[in-house]
Amino acid sequence: MASPVSQKLEEKLVCSICLELFRVPVTLPCGHNFCKCCISDHWHKQEQVPTGAEKGYTCPECRRGFEQRPYLEKNVTLCSVVELARDGEARVSGTERCEVAQGELCPQHGRPLELYCQDERRCICCICTVRQCQQHRRVLFEEERSKKQALLKESLEKAQEESKRIEQVMQKLEEQTRSIKDSSEGLKSVILSKFALLKKALEDCQWQTVARIEQEQAAALGRVEEDWSLMKDRLDLLGQHRERAECLLACPNHRTFLQEFPLLPSPEILKVPVPTEFDAASMVKPIAEILTDVSRLLLEDLPGSVAPKAPDPIGQDHRNLTFDPKTANKYLELSKGNRKAKHSPSAVCGQQEHGPRFEPWQVLCTQGYGHGHHYWEVKVSSHSVVLGVTYRSLPWEGQQGHKFNIGLNGGSWGLQVREDCYLAWHEGRREKIQERLYKNLGVSLDYGKGLLSFYGIGERMQLIHSFHNVFTEPLYPVFWLCEGRTVTLCQRE
Structure with a gap:
């Protein structure tokens, strides 16, 4: 040199x-x-x-x-x-x-490579310093390697974190696979037993329905398997990246390190795949229409995953709920025991506590429910309210074009009470249900079966609407109240 x-x-x-x-x-x-x-x-x-x-x-x-x-x-x-x-x-x-080895010589001038040009991002010789790089930023190999080595270590840490995240996602995908298999096999067993009781004229419909279920199962499992394979391939790439990065970090030669560093791209963050759902309700609906015309008696004892029965209002599954004041919109006034919420638009209500609050006129309940069956009842003063359940990740801010955000994403489900009908909301899609207005409403959550049902409580319990989903997180009751409306959480001893 x-x-x-x-x-x-x-x-x-x-x-x-x-x-x-x-x-x-x-x-x-x-x-x-x-x-x-x-x-x-x-x-x-x-x-x-x-x-x-x-x-x-x-x-x-x-x-x-x-x-x-x-x-x-x-x-x-x-x-x-x-x-x-x-x-x-x-x-x-x-x-x-x-x-000098050929790789250690300047390809333009044949002189030993002595410095690193930051502007041109290459190793240079003394003639390059005088001719092409006289006004450029030039540093010693050791100094430039120190900077690049810090970047590579940061990249390696990110790759390790990404690997852990992907492993968790893959575990969830495996759980989805088991859930879809259990749901589809159980539904297939129910359908086969029911069609065995019908006349020979319905046998064609039987096998067509079973074939469709198996096709939907195969499609759902295929999507999950594709997501799993994608995560596995990404994990393998990250493993290769870690090996190359660790090998490069251990390289004692500065020149080789600097020349090999640009060839090692930083790992990209892979988006988590959307959970695959097995929608049993969409396959059961046409079957229910056929069976209704043949015999209503056969439909009355279908299991809850097909045509859910009304829960026992005095059963052990009843839950006493309370509102979470830390989540309540500033215009919602809560009672002393946090069991009654009233929309008071004239003034800001309650103490402004630390933590996130809903921008829409919404409030969460303190209780969240996972495995098992759960039931609760509420009383509404009038129409123009929304009741539902949500994962804890429901956005705090509102969504443009809507006064509420319950049921507008994949992690929340809601029933909007209107003056002349009900609207069932999920993933931003709504389904209109013609039914009379009830002041008392019951909510039944069978977490394991992925079944969420809303009932009107009168002389008898009337099913208003049911959602069928694969739940993956605890669900929290959530409410939206229009101006002047009141929602009361019914309590039982």
Whole structure:
């Protein structure tokens, strides 16, 4: 590697006009040196001024002016030094090509690679420093490697975190596979037993229905398997990335490290696949229509996953709920025991506690429910309310075009009570249900079967609507109240 003194000496032998080693160097009265042809061309351009304009000659280095064009004499000493430098460059280039490995030589000049150019992102030799990279940012290999090594370590940490996240996603996908299999097999068993009781005329419908269930199961499992394979492939790529990154970090050669570093791309963050759902309700609906025409008696004892029965209102599954004041919109006034919520638009209600609050007129319940069966009842003062359940991740802000966000995403389900009907909301889609308005409403959640049902409570319990889904997180009761409306959580001993 050339010494710093030799590098500075080579820089002094370069013409500031052409940035090459001097060719026939000449000296001006101000003491600066240039190639004779370079300074002559420079002054020739200064002479090409419009007629009548003042002519003059200046030094390109110090801008000193001369009234007359100076006489140029060859700098004999400088010319000899330049020739020696040219000879030395040729000899060193020849010897170093033999002594230094090909990968350690500059591909343009054949000189040893000594510095790293940050502007051009490549290793350079001393001639590159003088010619192409004189005004660039140049650093030692060790300094640049230290920066790149920090970036690589950060990339390795991100890859490890991403691997853990993907493993968790893959575990959830495996759980979805088991849930879909259990749901589909159970539904197939129910359908087969029911069609066995019907006449021979319904046998064709039986096998068509079973085939459709198996087709939907295969499609759902196929999607889950594709997601699992995608996660597995991504995990393998991250493993390869970690191995290459660790190997590169252990590389003792700075040049090899810097040359290999750009070839190792940073791992990209992969989006978590949307959970695959097995919609049993959509397959049961046409069957129920056929069976209804044949015999209503056969439908009355279908299991809850097909046609859910009304829950026992005094059973052990009844839950006493309370509102969570920390989540309540500022216009919702809660009772002392947090069992009654009233929309009071005239003033801000309650203490402003720390933590997130709903921007829409909504409030969550404190209780969240997972496995098992759960039932609760509420009393509404009038229409223009929404009751439902949601994962804890329901957004706190509102959604443009809607006064509420219950049922507008894949993690919440809602029943909107209107003056003339009900609207069932999920994933932003609504289904209209024509049914009379009930002041008392019951909600039944069978978490394991993925069944959420809403009932009207009168002389008898009337099913209003049921949702069929595969639940993956605890569900929290949630409510939206229009101005002047009141919702009361019914309590039982």
